[in-house]
Amino acid sequence: MSQSNRDRLLQIVRWLAVEFPTPFTVVLHCPKKIAADPGDKPSIRLTGYYGYTVRIGRKIHVRIAVRPGINLWIQIDTLLHEWAHATTTRQSKIENARLAHGAHDDEWALAHGRIYRRFYDDEGSEDSKTF
Numbered sequence: 770m771s772q773s774n775r776d777r778l779l780q781i782v783r784w785l786a787v788e789f790p791t792p793f794t795v796v797l798h799c800p801k802k803i804a805a806d807p808g809d810k811p812s813i814r815l816t817g818y819y820g821y822t823v824r825i826g827r828k829i830h831v832r833i834a835v836r837p838g839i840n841l842w843i844q845i846d847t848l849l850h851e852w853a854h855a856t857t858t859r860q861s862k863i864e865n866a867r868l869a870h871g872a873h874d875d876e877w878a879l880a881h882g883r884i885y886r887r888f889y890d891d892e893g894s895e896d897s898k899t900f
């Protein structure tokens with residue numbers, strides 16, 4: 770039986786939680802539709818945004834669009850991108866709201882670089898398959 774995209778993403782989330790701990794618990798959601806911008810209606814149209822991250826209380830919610838037409842590698846890249854937000858989210862950062870698209874500061878970029886390199890250049894893709 771083949772693994773669903775959602776199951777693969779959950780496996781990578783478990784791996785990420787060990788390799789790159791976050792200040793708050795992360796909950797993964799895999800909706801078919803996401804909104805292109807905060808306040809927009811969730812849409813099934815391809816918008817260029819395949820996921821987003823929001824902190825609500827003491828949990829970080831990561832949403833990755835999972836539907837036919839968005840392949841697994843886009844979903845994984847999106848998850849690695851969003852995880853960099855999750856690791857750099859602090860109490861002082863936006864709560865109950867999506868991060869602005871410009872929320873990619875130096876701290877985020879460094880976190881993303883580390884995660885990306887570990888996953889793609891340092892066997893993370895393979896290692897995560899045992900989680």
Ligand SMILES: [Zn+2]
Pocket residue numbers: 850851854872873
């Ligand atoms: Zn982002």
